Amino acid sequence: MTQDLGIQFHGADEQSGDVFVVETRASADMILQSHKHDHGHLSVLVSGRAEVTINGKAEIMTGYSMVVIPPNTIHEVRAITDIIWLCLWSNSVAPKDQAHDSLKLVGNYR
Numbered sequence: 001m002t003q004d005l006g007i008q009f010h011g012a013d014e015q016s017g018d019v020f021v022v023e024t025r026a027s028a029d030m031i032l033q034s035h036k037h038d039h040g041h042l043s044v045l046v047s048g049r050a051e052v053t054i055n056g057k058a059e060i061m062t063g064y065s066m067v068v069i070p071p072n073t074i075h076e077v078r079a080i081t082d083i084i085w086l087c088l089w090s091n092s093v094a095p096k097d098q099a100h101d102s103l104k105l106v107g108n109y110r
Contacts, residue, residue: 004025005025005026005027005030005105006024006025006105007022007023007024007103007105008022008023008025009021009022009023010023011091012089012091013091018090018091018092019088019089019090019091020088020089020091021086021087021088021089022086022087022089022103023084023085023086024077024083024084024085024086024087024103024105025082025083025084025085026077026079026082026083026085026105026107027079027082027107028079028080028081028082029078029079029107030078030079030105030106030107031076031077031078031079031105031106031107032076032077032078032085032103032104032105033076033103033104033105033106034053034074034075034076035074035075035076035103035104036072036073036074036075037069037071037072038071038072039071039089039090039093040068040069040070040071040073041068041069041087041088041089041090042066042067042068042069042087042088043066043067043068043069043085043086043087043088044063044064044065044066044085044086044087044088045061045062045063045064045065045066045067045083045084045085046063046064046083046084046085046086047063047064047082047083047084048062048063048079048080048081048082048083048084049061049062049063049079049080049081049083050063050077050078050079050080050081050083050085051077051078051080052067052075052076052077052078053074053075053076053077053078054067054069054070054073054074054075055070055073055074055075056074060080063083063084069087079107
């Protein structure tokens with residue numbers, strides 16, 4: 001998965017219904033750093049295992065699974081194995097530039 005690591009953005013146009021997806025591909029031990037947004041959103045662990053911490057409560061998730069991130073809630077995702085993590089955002093509620101500014105993927109690249 002190494003060549004595909006990182007954060008990519010899809011959609012946010014009329015064809016996608018003004019919804020965009022933030023796709024994070026991370027190898028084991030990488031972290032989508034702790035952050036929060038003014039809006040809630042749906043997140044999907046497509047594949048792999050991750051420790052997902054929402055408002056201080058950690059839970060181990062195995063893909064394929066979904067979770068709702070409430071508004072103004074600090075959250076973080078730590079990859080236990082290689083993962084694909086998606087966040088679905090409404091571009092009219094939270095423009096794509098807010099996602100660019102708030103999301104940082106850090107950790108060990110294999």
